Amino acid sequence: MRVLGVDPGLTRCGLGVVDGSAGRARMIAVGVVRTPSDAEPGERLAYLETQLGEWLRRFSPDVVAVERVFADANVASVMTTAHATAIALLTAHKHGVPIVFHTPTEVKAAVTGSGRAEKAQVTTMVTKILRLDEPPRPADAADALALAICHAWRGSAAARVAALTPGGMP
Known part of the structure; x- marks a missing residue:
């Protein structure tokens, strides 16, 4: 399965x-x-759409995984993140690529074993999992x-369960 991860x-x-499957992953890009x-918001969003479209065409992912927007006290930050998320959703939809969401806690738990991991721990584990020479x-x-x-x-893993379950996932 080829996945384009988007941290909006x-x-x-x-x-x-x-490119990955349960327990295996290889970085493509x-x-x-x-x-x-200082650019106009519409100009920034249009540029983001163009760049995402180029990644979708170049790498042909099977799915786009997007981080679910986390609402905190900084409303301005949440809004700009939500705008970028909307562009990712729209661009993937235009290219016919399914979209899935994962919470930050899910992602941390998947790569580190703890949903409360710090950013540095996530980066360290991504580097190890993908066997990179240096951290991204x-x-x-x-x-x-x-x-x-x-x-x-x-x-x-979910696809394997669905294949084994009559009628798909329960």
């Missing part, structure tokens, strides 16, 4: 492509789309890879 953000949107904070930077890139790994592992 308007200033920095992490992207990571992983990693990067960050950056938009200038910035953290948005590592988070995107972690999302892709999480879905490759969990999604392939």
Whole structure:
């Protein structure tokens, strides 16, 4: 299964492509789309859409895994993240690629074994799982890879269960 992980953000949107199945993962690509904070919001969103479209065409993922927006006290930050998330959803839909969401806790648990892991622990485990020579930077890139790994592992396991269960998943 090929998964494009998207760690949505308007200033920095992490992207990571992983080929994987339960217990196995191989990095195909990693990067960050950056938009200038002084540009018009519509211009930034259009640029993000163009870049995501290029990744979808170039890497042909089976699914796009997006981090579910986490609402905290910083409403402005949540809104720009939600805008970037909407662009990821729209772009994947336009390319006919299914979208799945994972919470930060799910992703941390999948790659580290603990839903309360710190960012540094996630980056360390992503580096080990993918057998990378050095950690992906910035953290948005590592988070995107972690999302892709999480879905490759969990999604392939869910598909195996569905195949064994008459009529699909219960």
